[in-house]
Amino acid sequence: MARVTLRGIEKRFGDTVVLQGVDIDVPDGGFAVLVGPSGCGKSTLLRVIAGLERCDSGALRFGDRDVTDLEPRDRDIAMVFQSYALYPHLTVRKNLAFGLELKKTPRSEIDSRIAEVSLMLGLEPLLDRLPRQLSGGQRQRVAMGRAIARRPALFLFDEPLSNLDAALRAQVRVDIRKLHDRLAATSIYVTHDQVEAMTLADVLFVLNRGRVEQAGPPLEVFARPRTRFVAAFLGSPAMNFLPARLERAERGARVVRDGLALDVAPTNVDDGTGGEVVVGIRPHDVVPAESGGIAARIEVLEALGTESFAHARVGAEPFVARLDGQLRPAAGDVLRLDVAPEHVHVFDVATGRALWAGE
Amino acid sequence: MTRRGRPSDTLEAVLVHACIILAVCFSLYPVLWVLSTAFSAGTAPERSILPLPSTPTTAHLVEVVGAPSFWRQALNSVSVALATALVGIAIALPTAYALSRFSFVGRQAGVRVLLATQMFPMVASAVPLYIVLETLNLLDTRTGLVVCYATTSVPFAIFQLRGAFDTIPKDLEEAAMVDGATRLQAFVRVVLPAARPAIAVTALFAFMSAYNEFILAATILGKEEALTLPVVLQRFVGEHDAAWGKFAAGSIVVSLPVMALFYVAQRHLVSGLTAGGVKG
Numbered sequence: 001m002a003r004v005t006l007r008g009i010e011k012r013f014g015d016t017v018v019l020q021g022v023d024i025d026v027p028d029g030g031f032a033v034l035v036g037p038s039g040c041g042k043s044t045l046l047r048v049i050a051g052l053e054r055c056d057s058g059a060l061r062f063g064d065r066d067v068t069d070l071e072p073r074d075r076d077i078a079m080v081f082q083s084y085a086l087y088p089h090l091t092v093r094k095n096l097a098f099g100l101e102l103k104k105t106p107r108s109e110i111d112s113r114i115a116e117v118s119l120m121l122g123l124e125p126l127l128d129r130l131p132r133q134l135s136g137g138q139r140q141r142v143a144m145g146r147a148i149a150r151r152p153a154l155f156l157f158d159e160p161l162s163n164l165d166a167a168l169r170a171q172v173r174v175d176i177r178k179l180h181d182r183l184a185a186t187s188i189y190v191t192h193d194q195v196e197a198m199t200l201a202d203v204l205f206v207l208n209r210g211r212v213e214q215a216g217p218p219l220e221v222f223a224r225p226r227t228r229f230v231a232a233f234l235g236s237p238a239m240n241f242l243p244a245r246l247e248r249a250e251r252g253a254r255v256v257r258d259g260l261a262l263d264v265a266p267t268n269v270d271d272g273t274g275g276e277v278v279v280g281i282r283p284h285d286v287v288p289a290e291s292g293g294i295a296a297r298i299e300v301l302e303a304l305g306t307e308s309f310a311h312a313r314v315g316a317e318p319f320v321a322r323l324d325g326q327l328r329p330a331a332g333d334v335l336r337l338d339v340a341p342e343h344v345h346v347f348d349v350a351t352g353r354a355l356w357a358g359e
Numbered sequence: 360m361t362r363r364g365r366p367s368d369t370l371e372a373v374l375v376h377a378c379i380i381l382a383v384c385f386s387l388y389p390v391l392w393v394l395s396t397a398f399s400a401g402t403a404p405e406r407s408i409l410p411l412p413s414t415p416t417t418a419h420l421v422e423v424v425g426a427p428s429f430w431r432q433a434l435n436s437v438s439v440a441l442a443t444a445l446v447g448i449a450i451a452l453p454t455a456y457a458l459s460r461f462s463f464v465g466r467q468a469g470v471r472v473l474l475a476t477q478m479f480p481m482v483a484s485a486v487p488l489y490i491v492l493e494t495l496n497l498l499d500t501r502t503g504l505v506v507c508y509a510t511t512s513v514p515f516a517i518f519q520l521r522g523a524f525d526t527i528p529k530d531l532e533e534a535a536m537v538d539g540a541t542r543l544q545a546f547v548r549v550v551l552p553a554a555r556p557a558i559a560v561t562a563l564f565a566f567m568s569a570y571n572e573f574i575l576a577a578t579i580l581g582k583e584e585a586l587t588l589p590v591v592l593q594r595f596v597g598e599h600d601a602a603w604g605k606f607a608a609g610s611i612v613v614s615l616p617v618m619a620l621f622y623v624a625q626r627h628l629v630s631g632l633t634a635g636g637v638k639g
Contacts, residue, residue, distance in 0.1 A: 052537070072533075072536045073536055073539045079533075083528060087531065087535070087549055088531075090552075098535070098538055098548075150538065
């Protein structure tokens with residue numbers, strides 16, 4: 001088991017800079033998720049950690065070992081590929097044994113590990129089948145089993161669920177978390193799916209254009225996004241962004257625009273002078289209130305039963321609000337909505353960074 | 360599943376089958392003539408429409424197989440063809456893998472030069488090859504013939520196998536390397552088995568082209584016991600007498616190993632072994 005430390009990882013392919021100065025710390029036994037849109041460099045970063053790509057500069061340490069220049073086989077890692085990458089000519093049993101045989105593990109030890117892993121993942125009936133005789137979900141389990149049988153210091157997952165259908169994905173997501181808790185091995189998991197990111201991670205790394213945009217426990221990152229990018233990436237439906245003017249009040253501040261006037265918690269703004277900003281409000285953070293600071297004119301109501309999403313306009317800007325299922329405003333109605341001051345996020349217009357106090 | 364009912368379907372089926380039967384007759388007719396000639400008495404082919412021997416005999420066959428140096432010559436043919444296939448595959452495997460997976464200086468140029476060598480017919484180099492082999496004292500030897508055949512079987516095999524390697528996902532080798540394999544182990548234990556159908560087909564083609572080759576063999580080989588079967592066959596039909604019966608019987612004997620090979624290799628000829636390893 002190992003703590004993973006990455007310092008200043010840089011990687012370029014020709015003229016394209018893929019990773020620029022990535023720092024990452026994953027505690028021993030932690031589950032880290034690298035999340036970001038396609039092209040953000042998350043898969044490349046995972047391949048650098050695996051040793052399948054060399055970084056141009058920077059250092060990687062697993063525990064006390066410097067692995068920066070080690071070959072993949074010397075890093076004591078196991079990886080679950082998006083394509084599963086099962087060896088097509090080998091049975092499930094031989095797929096599971098492959099890495100152990102290369103390490104010259106005694107036969108009895110290999111057999112007991114295979115038995116243990118197949119019990120854990122329900123692979124016993126499949127052991128003598130070839131990969132092409134398996135369903136997608138079964139292949140995924142074999143790929144997991146092949147990694148687990150190795151008992152590596154570090155597990156790497158490269159979007160392992162993206163080839164499964166939605167129902168299976170939800171199931172396997174839970175299984176992966178259970179397995180992680182049981183094996184207590186350090187894991188690094190790459191995904192573009194924010195649900196996987198939020199539910200699996202102990203520590204979340206949101207990547208954008210080859211940089212770590214924000215790192216931390218997922219709920220913390222969700223509650224206090226450091227940048228507009230992170231705010232927009234996490235949460236569904238996505239956060240509403242409205243141009244507004246920041247005005248200083250006696251305690252804290254207010255944001256004001258056509259159809260909107262809200263108090264902002266002191267922790268959410270710096271002590272600068274104010275001016276033009278972008279206000280971010282999550283659809284789930286609004287509550288209907290007579291005296292609410294938002295006037296939203298409803299255009300379309302999507303009623304889902306327990307909840308509804310009102311697509312509205314605040315002034316001329318589009319705005320989505322999550323409402324209780326019982327509430328049925330009609331198109332054209334103007335709904336007054338309130339937002340708790342700590343849920344009003346304020347971002348710099350130019351840099352997109354949150355205007356946090358003390359930053 | 361049977362399709363019936365609509366007249367257009369029936370008409371279509373009749374037309375399709377008519378075309379197929381015609382094509383089969385067209386391609387089978389000369390072969391039947393060879394069979395007929397092989398098993399007919401006399402030296403000249405029969406002169407009739409239907410390829411049926413008037414007086415059936417196995418005399419030609421016995422004569423061909425019973426010739427003092429026949430088995431020696433058959434061994435020449437088979438061993439030269441085998442060696443050509445082996446040399447071709449052995450050299451082409453690492454080359455094709457490198458061309459498929461790595462980028463290095465001279466890769467494009469190398470591929471172009473290899474391609475260029477394929478443009479010249481082998482006959483064009485017959486005279487220079489003769490001189491080279493003479494200098495090396497390799498005339499009338501199997502080694503000399505294999506060296507000549509390898510000059511075409513290697514580039515051919517490289518192109519075939521490179522195409523095959525291109526279709527094998529890199530994930531497989533990377534998985535093997537993460538699992539503890541060196542690049543070489545990943546190649547031998549994962550890539551080669553996945554490429555087995557392509558390797559079998561390539562080897563078969565290299566074998567057959569060497570086995571069937573005539574012009575170079577006729578140029579380089581002179582001694583009776585050094586000959587390969589195509590040259591032997593040709594010598595049955597000389598300037599002064601044409602033993603068509605022996606020629607036909609010999610043709611059949613020569614064809615048998617190739618037919619047997621195809622039969623054995625047909626399992627490998629059906630590709631699709633890689634299906635299932637990577638999603639799909």
